[in-house]
Structures are given as structure tokens and as C-alpha cells.
Amino acid sequence: MGNFKKLELAVGAFVALGLAAFFMLAMKVSNIAELGEDKGYKITARFENIGGLKVRAPVTLGGVRIGRVAGIDLDMRSYEAVVTLSIEPKYNQLPTDSSASILTSGVLGEQYVGLEPGGMDEYLKNGGSLKLTQSALVLEKLIGRMVTNAVSGEKPPPKTP
Amino acid sequence: MIDGLQRLGRSTLGWLNRLGRATLFLLRLLGALGALVRRPGLIIKQLYSVGVLSLPIIAMSGLFVGMVLGLQGYANLVDFGATSSLGTVVALSLVRELGPVLAALLYAARAGSAVTAEIGLMKATEQLAAMQMMAVDPFARVFAPRFVAGFIAMPLLAGIFTAIGILGGYFVAVYQLGVDSGAFWSQMQAAVGLVDDVINGVVIKSVAFGWVANWIAVFEGYDAIPTSEGISLATTRTVVNTALVVLALDFVLTAIFFGV
Numbered sequence: 001m002g003n004f005k006k007l008e009l010a011v012g013a014f015v016a017l018g019l020a021a022f023f024m025l026a027m028k029v030s031n032i033a034e035l036g037e038d039k040g041y042k043i044t045a046r047f048e049n050i051g052g053l054k055v056r057a058p059v060t061l062g063g064v065r066i067g068r069v070a071g072i073d074l075d076m077r078s079y080e081a082v083v084t085l086s087i088e089p090k091y092n093q094l095p096t097d098s099s100a101s102i103l104t105s106g107v108l109g110e111q112y113v114g115l116e117p118g119g120m121d122e123y124l125k126n127g128g129s130l131k132l133t134q135s136a137l138v139l140e141k142l143i144g145r146m147v148t149n150a151v152s153g154e155k156p157p158p159k160t161p
Numbered sequence: 162m163i164d165g166l167q168r169l170g171r172s173t174l175g176w177l178n179r180l181g182r183a184t185l186f187l188l189r190l191l192g193a194l195g196a197l198v199r200r201p202g203l204i205i206k207q208l209y210s211v212g213v214l215s216l217p218i219i220a221m222s223g224l225f226v227g228m229v230l231g232l233q234g235y236a237n238l239v240d241f242g243a244t245s246s247l248g249t250v251v252a253l254s255l256v257r258e259l260g261p262v263l264a265a266l267l268y269a270a271r272a273g274s275a276v277t278a279e280i281g282l283m284k285a286t287e288q289l290a291a292m293q294m295m296a297v298d299p300f301a302r303v304f305a306p307r308f309v310a311g312f313i314a315m316p317l318l319a320g321i322f323t324a325i326g327i328l329g330g331y332f333v334a335v336y337q338l339g340v341d342s343g344a345f346w347s348q349m350q351a352a353v354g355l356v357d358d359v360i361n362g363v364v365i366k367s368v369a370f371g372w373v374a375n376w377i378a379v380f381e382g383y384d385a386i387p388t389s390e391g392i393s394l395a396t397t398r399t400v401v402n403t404a405l406v407v408l409a410l411d412f413v414l415t416a417i418f419f420g421v
Contacts, residue, residue, distance in 0.1 A: 004202070007209050014213045018317025019322035025363065029252050029327060030355040056350075124347070 040067055040086040041126035044115070045100040050081045051136025052100055053111045059085050059114040066091040069113060085113060087124075095120040099132035110135060183380045185367070189300050197309060203302070207310035211272035217316055218271050219264060223322035226259060227329030233297035234330075235338050244340050249348035256353060257362040257419065260323030262411050265370035267322075268315055269403035273378035276307050277399040280382025281392035281400055304320035304383065308375045315371025316364065318325060323363050361418040369410060374403045 052071065059067040069089035075082050087094070097118030104111050116128075125128075197204060234250040250299050280303065284288050285353075289299045334340040353359065385395035 004206075008205055010206050010213045011208045014208070014216060015317060017216075018320050021317070021320035022359075022364075024324045024375055025256065025320060025327075025359050026355055029256065029324075030353040030359045031350045092209075 027110060040070075040088045041092070041124075042070060043094075043124050043126075043128045043130060045073070045082040045083050045085060045133050046078070046080045047083060047100075047102060047133050047135050048080060050083060050139060051081065051102055051104075051111055051134065051138055053113070057110060057114065058112045059087065060091050061091070061094075061114060062119065064116070083113065092123060094124045096122045096124055097112040097132065098124065098129065098130060099134065100130045101134035102136035105135070170247060179384070183376070184264050185377055186383060187297050190304050190376075193300035193305040194309065196298070197305055200246070200301075200306075204310050204313075211268075211307070211319065211325045212314035213275065215268060216321070218267055219318045219322050220325050222267055223260075225326035226254065226322075227326030227331075228333045228381070230254060230259075231330035231333035231338070235334065237362070238245045240413045242317050244334075244338070245344035246348050246352075247330070247334050247338075247340050248345035248347075249352040250407060251334070252327050252349045252353050253358065255326045255330075256358050258372065258411070260326060260363045261319045261366035261370055262407060263320040264322040264367065265315065265374055265407045266404055267319050268311075268318060268371075269374050269378070269407070272311065272314070273399050273403055274310070275339045275394045276375070276378040277382040278392055278396050279383070280307070280345035280379065281385035281387070281395050282305070282387060284383070285387035285389070285392060286338050287387075288414075290370065304379050306318050311375035311378065312368075315374060318369040319363055319367030321360055346389070361380040365418070366411065366414055370407050371415060373410060377403050378404065 011055050034068070053069065053072065055069050055072055057069045058065045058071060067085055069083060070086035071084040073082045073084070074080075083100075085100075085123045094115065095118040097120045099116045099118065102111055118132075227296055230251045231247065234247050236246055238250065239245055241312075258381065280289075283299075289303065292299050292302060331345060335342045381395045381399045381402070385391045404417045
């Protein structure tokens with residue numbers, strides 16, 4: 001029977017090790033801490049074009065991540081993209097005239113929403129919205145504009161005195 | 162030409178026949194699970210031989226795979242100055258694919274083949290027939306404990322493989338290549354989702370692989386021709402069939418969970 005006890009001990013240690021491995025995968029490797037993140041308050045921002053922005057993309061202010069993109073929708077009357085931002089509760093002093101722009105981290109990096117604080121004394125609350133927004137930079141449009149500029153640039157522009 | 166067609170037909174029928182027998186076998190196996198509740202000791206004994214004894218090869222392989230991923234990922238990312246996402250590369254490839262798949266392949270070679278050989282030899286030496294003579298159901302006494310133990314062990318082994326692999330990648334990245342340790346973990350945590358990657362990747366995949374790997378191992382032993390040659394064939398078939406089914410199933414699961 002003593003032999004079986006040892007066996008049981010080894011199996012118990014094995015199962016514990018396996019569970020510990022999954023515990024590490026959950027706590028250390030993945031972002032479990034952000035699962036209950038919906039405690040944050042929601043504000044919306046309207047953009048003409050969100051480029052490649054995705055749900056769960058970071059929302060930053062001064063480079064610090066203060067929340068995540070919680071949802072992306074399209075307003076069928078104004079044909080604008082409505083982006084819902086979930087901001088962590090501890091950052092509850094965003095002025096109401098803050099502005100949001102869609103930026104790209106690095107040349108090939110993912111897109112995120114960058115906030116610029118305004119100067120008002122009132123702060124955004126749950127359900128509030130950002131009025132000042134700047135759309136994503138769409139590379140194709142930029143190149144298109146450059147090409148049209150280059151083509152029209154062949155004729156000398158009319159000089160204005 | 163006609164001969165070839167005939168042979169194709171025969172092998173197809175033989176294959177379907179085996180699939181049918183394997184399915185009936187699985188049903189009888191599942192029917193015998195109830196008897197196991199009264200004999201948990203049987204499962205623990207098998208868990209020792211398929212789980213604990215597989216631990217060294219799983220741990221060593223995981224460590225080396227993780228370290229190789231660290232080196233290779235670094236060599237490619239350094240051109241883009243993106244070495245801080247090395248943690249993401251190592252963790253995602255292990256959690257989504259390499260952890261469950263390699264653990265299942267190693268498991269088939271280390272434990273599945275042993276189960277097949279053991280059952281095949283029991284059959285060849287007529288131990289199974291003797292059990293039936295004594296009114297002991299070999300499904301409840303021999304097959305079901307091995308199947309259940311393997312089914313429990315497989316996800317645990319895959320989890321250990323993945324975790325050790327990530328640690329191996331971490332050691333190579335931080336201590337040998339000089340990647341920043343904070344960036345390694347934080348980039349990884351930002352990119353790896355608990356449900357999207359860990360549950361859909363390593364957990365669901367290893368449960369599915371554990372099911373098919375042990376089903377094949379136990380069935381091949383049960384279905385082996387009871388000669389020394391038959392047992393060697395059955396053992397080979399266990400490893401080959403498990404590898405094929407695991408890789409094909411991995412494609413299907415990846416297409417479901419990660420295919421856009």
C-alpha cells in the first residue's frame with residue numbers, strides 16, 4: 001500500500017503542476033486582469049473614417065493607456081463611425097472639450113485612439129461624447145492627393161500678385 | 162486499371178470498417194465509464210504511467226522549443242527593431258499551435274504507443290479473454306481507465322509544455338539576447354487574450370487532441386492482431402494515425418477559432 005501512496009503523491013504533484021501551468025498562462029501570459037475592465041465609464045467619439053481601428057485597441061493620453069475601444073458602430077444617418085471608448089474609472093477628470101484622434105504606433109504598428117486634454121473645468125461622464133475628432137490617416141487618400149498634386153503641378157499655377 | 166480500382170475500393174471499405182469498429186469501441190468505452198467511479202485507483206495508476214512518466218520529455222521539449230522560438234524570433238525581429246514583441250511571438254505561437262500540437266505528438270510517441278503495446282500484449286497473451294472468463298469486463302478494468310487517464314493527462318501536459326516553453330523563450334530573450342524583461346511580458350500580455358488565445362488555443366485543442374490520441378491508442382491495442390508482428394504494427398499505427406489526425410484536427414480547429 002505504501003507504494004500506492006507514493007504513486008498517488010506523484011500523480012497529485014503532476015496534476016498540481018499542470019494546474020499551475022494553466023494558472024501561469026492565465027495570470028502571467030494573458031491579460032486576465034483586463035477581463036473585468038468593463039467597470040470603466042463609456043464615452044463616444046464620432047469619426048469620419050477610422051481606418052484600421054479595431055475593438056480592444058488602446059486609448060491613450062500622453063502615451064499612457066487609459067482605456068480601450070469598447071465598440072465600433074456606424075451611424076446610418078450621418079454615415080459617421082461611432083467609436084465607444086471605455087475609460088478606466090480612475091481617469092475620471094477628462095475635460096469635456098478633449099479631442100480624440102486615431103493614430104498609428106510606429107510605421108507598421110496597430111492603430112489606437114489618442115486623446116488630447118482640453119481646458120474646460122467640466123469633466124466627461126459615462127455616456128459623454130467627444131466633439132473634436134480627427135480621422136485616421138488613410139495612406140491611399142494621401143497618395144492620391146499627392147498624385148493629383150503632381151499632375152496638376154505640371155502646369156504652372158496661376159501666380160497671384 | 163480495374164485491379165487498381167478494385168484495390169482502392171477494398172482499402173476504402175476496410176478503412177470504413179475500421180472506423181465503424183472504432184466508433185462502436187468508443188461507445189462501449191463510454192458505457193463502461195460509470196464503473197470507474199467506484200475504482201478511482203485504476204485511473205490514478207494509469208495517470209502515473211501516461212502523465213507523470215511523460216513529464217520529463219514534455220518538459221525538456223517545451224524548454225528547447227521555447228528557446229529556439231526565442232532565438233529565431235529575435236533573429237527575424239531584430240531587422241525591424243521590434244525585438245520587444247519577442248514575447249508576443251513566443252507566447253502566441255506556443256499557446257495557439259506549438260504547445261498543444263507538439264505535446265500531443267510527443268504524447269502519442271511516449272504514452273500512446275505504450276498503451277497500445279500493453280493492451281495488444283494483454284490480448285496476445287489472452288489476459289483479456291481470461292478476464293472475461295472471470296466475469297471481469299475488460300472495458301471497465303483495462304480500456305476505460307487508460308482512456309480517462311490519458312484524457313486528463315493530455316491538457317495538463319500541453320499546459321506544462323506551453324508554460325515551460327514560454328519560460329525558455331524568456332530566459333533566452335532576456336539573459337542571452339538582452340531583450341528588456343518588462344517589455345517581454347507586457348507586450349505578451351497585451352497581445353494574448355485569455356479566451357481568444359489561451360482557452361481557444363491550448364485548452365480546447367489539447368482536450369480534443371487528448372480525446373483522439375487516447376481513443377486511437379486504446380483502440381489500436383484492442384484491435385491489434387494478437388501476434389508479435391501484429392502488436393508492432395498496431396504500435397506504429399497508433400503513432401502514425403495520431404500524428405495525422407492531430408495535425409488534420411489542428412487545421413480544422415485553427416480554421417474555426419483563428420481563421421478570419
